[in-house]
Amino acid sequence: MSGKVLKFPEGFLWGSATSAYQVEGGIENNNWWAWAYKKEPVSILGREISLVKAGKACDHYNLYEKDFDLAKSLFQNAHRFSIEWARIEPEEGKFNIEALEHYRSVIRSLKERQIIPFVTLHHFTNPVWFHKKGNWLKPDSIESFGRYVEFIAKNLGEEAEFWMTVNEPELYASWYPPLQGAYKGSRLPDPIDALRVINNLIQAHKKAYGILHRFGGKNIKVGVAKNNFCFDGYPDIFAKIASWFWNREFLNRIKNHQDFIGLNYYFHNRFKISPIRSPKKWFNQNENKETTDMGWEIYPEGIYYVLRELKRYNLPVYITENGLADKGDQKREKFIRDHLFWIKKAIDDGVDVRGYFYWSLMDNFEWDKGFDPRFGLLEMDYKTMQRKIRPSANFYADICKNNQIIID
Numbered sequence: 001m002s003g004k005v006l007k008f009p010e011g012f013l014w015g016s017a018t019s020a021y022q023v024e025g026g027i028e029n030n031n032w033w034a035w036a037y038k039k040e041p042v043s044i045l046g047r048e049i050s051l052v053k054a055g056k057a058c059d060h061y062n063l064y065e066k067d068f069d070l071a072k073s074l075f076q077n078a079h080r081f082s083i084e085w086a087r088i089e090p091e092e093g094k095f096n097i098e099a100l101e102h103y104r105s106v107i108r109s110l111k112e113r114q115i116i117p118f119v120t121l122h123h124f125t126n127p128v129w130f131h132k133k134g135n136w137l138k139p140d141s142i143e144s145f146g147r148y149v150e151f152i153a154k155n156l157g158e159e160a161e162f163w164m165t166v167n168e169p170e171l172y173a174s175w176y177p178p179l180q181g182a183y184k185g186s187r188l189p190d191p192i193d194a195l196r197v198i199n200n201l202i203q204a205h206k207k208a209y210g211i212l213h214r215f216g217g218k219n220i221k222v223g224v225a226k227n228n229f230c231f232d233g234y235p236d237i238f239a240k241i242a243s244w245f246w247n248r249e250f251l252n253r254i255k256n257h258q259d260f261i262g263l264n265y266y267f268h269n270r271f272k273i274s275p276i277r278s279p280k281k282w283f284n285q286n287e288n289k290e291t292t293d294m295g296w297e298i299y300p301e302g303i304y305y306v307l308r309e310l311k312r313y314n315l316p317v318y319i320t321e322n323g324l325a326d327k328g329d330q331k332r333e334k335f336i337r338d339h340l341f342w343i344k345k346a347i348d349d350g351v352d353v354r355g356y357f358y359w360s361l362m363d364n365f366e367w368d369k370g371f372d373p374r375f376g377l378l379e380m381d382y383k384t385m386q387r388k389i390r391p392s393a394n395f396y397a398d399i400c401k402n403n404q405i406i407i408d
């Protein structure tokens with residue numbers, strides 16, 4: 001085969017990611033389910049949406065072994081998934097042992113296949129009881145989350161080495177106030193609420209970090225999954241402020257409470273602020289003209305800048321999510337290869353990147369967009385629950401197997 005070979009560091013982890021509510025099915029006691037159940041239209045940042053129920057999703061709760069066999073056959077050696085808090089603690093202070101044992105089996109079945117588990121404790125959803133108490137807006141959310149984490153850490157803390165407390169805190173906090181409004185009646189997005197949520201998530205992360213280190217195995221490593229954007233454009237000061245606030249503020253505030261950084265990269269945000277442009281054109285102009293099925297700009301180079309920005313923390317970095325919705329599977333191979341090209345460049349420039357998790361192992365429930373967007377390496381037939389390996393999954397499997405990419 002012709003082309004230039006770019007080798008990744010020895011021991012590099014290759015995998016894919018999922019989250020509980022998006023793939024498991026059968027979860028009927030978290031806040032997302034409650035909103036969808038009420039079938040009320042919700043306004044997220046001024047956009048009216050109707051929430052869809054995840055229902056059976058991919059039935060991964062029952063089919064996880066089959067899915068891990070597929071991941072293994074695709075040469076993946078790591079897998080990121082999340083534990084559903086609402087399953088573990090369906091009522092405040094009452095823990096479900098069956099659910100706990102389920103997740104123990106999930107972790108063990110990954111390890112039996114020599115796939116390293118990366119466990120996330122909070123991926124966007126909360127138990128209904130927690131939500132009704134005022135959830136992340138209330139300071140006692142920190143205690144509640146801590147109690148759940150302690151239960152998990154005492155029981156599963158020795159089973160896995162890599163743990164992530166919360167997924168994408170800023171994104172969660174910016175979605176969160178309007179969604180909360182949907183549950184309570186009408187309420188406008190409130191930036192002060194979002195800041196309160198972030199602040200509580202920071203405290204909750206720190207607490208969870210201590211708990212996991214106290215009760216987990218001695219090699220345990222704890223981090224967060226951060227959704228960082230590549231900001232640029234003019235005036236430069238806006239990009240700088242946005243980068244500081246969105247990409248770094250959370251990490252700065254948990255500085256001594258993280259063993260690695262999980263990076264989720266999807267977005268390029270270009271500022272073009274000028275009095276002669278319409279304000280509508282101040283943000284997010286796609287000059288590449290290449291987009292995913294979600295309309296998101298494809299900007300592989302951005303991951304390089306975002307990784308360079310993380311160098312200052314001097315910590316191992318795992319790309320815990322990166323992927324695209326591409327129903328026809330036309331763009332996925334190039335997307336993966338191009339992002340890996342820029343990741344390799346960041347590694348060559350001294351960023352300690354140790355793994356890559358494509359989002360997602362399989363098509364799944366994409367929150368307010370329902371089941372239409374197709375992010376999966378595996379194509380889902382939701383009627384029959386059949387999984388089909390997409391051509392791009394085989395392309396990615398070669399990369400995982402050989403620990404290298406080949407560029408033209």
Ligand code: BGC
Pocket residue numbers: 019022167168171227264321359366367
């Ligand atoms: C989230 C996933 C989501 C993906 C694609 C990430 O921000 O963690 O839950 O499915 O983006 O939108």
